[in-house]
Amino acid sequence: MRKPTPPSQELIKGIWRENPVLVQLLGLCPTLAVTNTVENSLAMSAATTFVLVCSSLLVSSIKKIVPTEVRISTYILIIATFVTIADMILEALVPDVHKALGAFVALIVVNCIILGRQEAFASKNSVGRSLLDAVGMSIGFTATLTVMGAIRELLGAGTILGHSVLGPHFEPWVIMVLPPGGFFTLGFLLLVYSWVKRRSEARAVSTAGAVPAREAA
Amino acid sequence: MGNLLWIFISAAVVNNFTLALFLGLCPFLGVSGKVETGLRMGAANIFVMTLTALSVWILNTFILNAAPYLRIIAFIIVIASLVQIVEMAIKKLSPALFRALGIYLPLITTNCAILGLAIFQTNRGYGLLEGLAFALGGGVGLTIALVLMASIRETLELADVPAFARNMGLVLIIAGALSLAFMGFAGLFSAA
Numbered sequence: 326m327r328k329p330t331p332p333s334q335e336l337i338k339g340i341w342r343e344n345p346v347l348v349q350l351l352g353l354c355p356t357l358a359v360t361n362t363v364e365n366s367l368a369m370s371a372a373t374t375f376v377l378v379c380s381s382l383l384v385s386s387i388k389k390i391v392p393t394e395v396r397i398s399t400y401i402l403i404i405a406t407f408v409t410i411a412d413m414i415l416e417a418l419v420p421d422v423h424k425a426l427g428a429f430v431a432l433i434v435v436n437c438i439i440l441g442r443q444e445a446f447a448s449k450n451s452v453g454r455s456l457l458d459a460v461g462m463s464i465g466f467t468a469t470l471t472v473m474g475a476i477r478e479l480l481g482a483g484t485i486l487g488h489s490v491l492g493p494h495f496e497p498w499v500i501m502v503l504p505p506g507g508f509f510t511l512g513f514l515l516l517v518y519s520w521v522k523r524r525s526e527a528r529a530v531s532t533a534g535a536v537p538a539r540e541a542a
Numbered sequence: 543m544g545n546l547l548w549i550f551i552s553a554a555v556v557n558n559f560t561l562a563l564f565l566g567l568c569p570f571l572g573v574s575g576k577v578e579t580g581l582r583m584g585a586a587n588i589f590v591m592t593l594t595a596l597s598v599w600i601l602n603t604f605i606l607n608a609a610p611y612l613r614i615i616a617f618i619i620v621i622a623s624l625v626q627i628v629e630m631a632i633k634k635l636s637p638a639l640f641r642a643l644g645i646y647l648p649l650i651t652t653n654c655a656i657l658g659l660a661i662f663q664t665n666r667g668y669g670l671l672e673g674l675a676f677a678l679g680g681g682v683g684l685t686i687a688l689v690l691m692a693s694i695r696e697t698l699e700l701a702d703v704p705a706f707a708r709n710m711g712l713v714l715i716i717a718g719a720l721s722l723a724f725m726g727f728a729g730l731f732s733a734a
Contacts, residue, residue, distance in 0.1 A: 354564050354568075358564040401618055401619075402618075402619070406615065408614055409611060409614050413611070432654050432661070435657050437568065500722070504564065504721050505721040506718070508715065509714075509715060511714050512715035513711070516706065516715075518711075519707070
């Protein structure tokens with residue numbers, strides 16, 4: 326059993342320390358596939374947030390009546406239902422974006438972040454905490470996707486959200502909006518993350534003497 | 543016949559599932575440490591994908607016409623049960639194969655390549671034969687990507703990289719280079 330943590334921690338941990346994409350390496354398919362523009366990243370994040378928050382709420386409120394043997398199937402069904410709803414809403418509200426995201430909206434079902442949070446958190450914690458956890462993870466996911474989308478759109482087309490930023494003389498790095506650009510950008514972000522983390526750990530060790538940094542984190 | 547061949551080649555190299563469509567990244571990054579495991583995972587994938595293509599065709603032709611909004615739910619249930627049945631059947635029929643595929647079979651359920659295959663197959667309106675060619679091509683493409691990545695990573699083990707880069711970041715950048723190389727196959731189609 327995990328020791329009780331302040332509720333605010335449940336919200337904050339998903340943003341940096343347990344960031345679902347950068348630390349847990351979950352949900353990589355949408356992270357790489359739809360982040361070629363900021364607009365697509367935001368739409369994908371919104372859909373994923375909707376599904377994650379709704380599923381976490383439902384799963385944590387029915388956790389006592391779901392038999393352990395069929396829990397995974399139950400979670401998948403709940404998630405698939407919300408994904409269907411999200412798919413229809415996106416298609417009705419923003420048909421262009423829905424078309425750009427293509428099959429990846431339906432693929433939110435197999436986004437490991439969502440199933441992972443149900444199994445690891447929502448099925449063991451209260452509704453309130455699960456909500457905070459889901460919102461925190463969604464913020465972490467959204468932040469990562471937006472940064473990815475911004476880097477790729479800026480370098481690949483010289484624009485942000487369709488507005489020209491780098492001026493007419495900028496020669497777009499077309500590769501950034503193509504599949505390899507996705508791999509390069511995420512790889513670069515992971516390297517930066519691990520570099521920053523190592524530095525802050527080293528600093529914590531040098532200021533706190535012998536206390537290991539991991540204990541403090 | 544030529545059409546089927548193109549679907550196969552397109553799914554295998556030109557629009558490689560992993561390197562161009564970003565499907566099946568979890569096994570691609572998770573089990574690409576050794577060539578041996580990469581091959582087994584690839585084999586398990588080819589197998590399940592072919593069966594999925596068959597069941598998706600049955601679902602689309604006979605059942606889902608009446609209720610298209612149930613598509614996502616129906617696909618995921620059918621894939622999950624399919625994997626379970628295949629696992630039990632293999633365990634009974636060929637324990638040797640079961641040991642070889644081992645934990646990779648259940649992992650396939652949440653592999654986006656399988657659901658992706660089902661959805662692409664539906665969106666593109668493939669018939670039975672086209673669907674099977676697409677599934678085989680996708681599976682072969684996944685295996686190629688896995689084995690390539692695994693062989694690179696086996697060599698990478700011995701390379702002297704900075705300590706902070708000894709993680710997935712480096713692997714992803716290598717994957718980017720692989721993906722770049724696979725873009726070269728796009729020229730195959732203009733020649734046709």
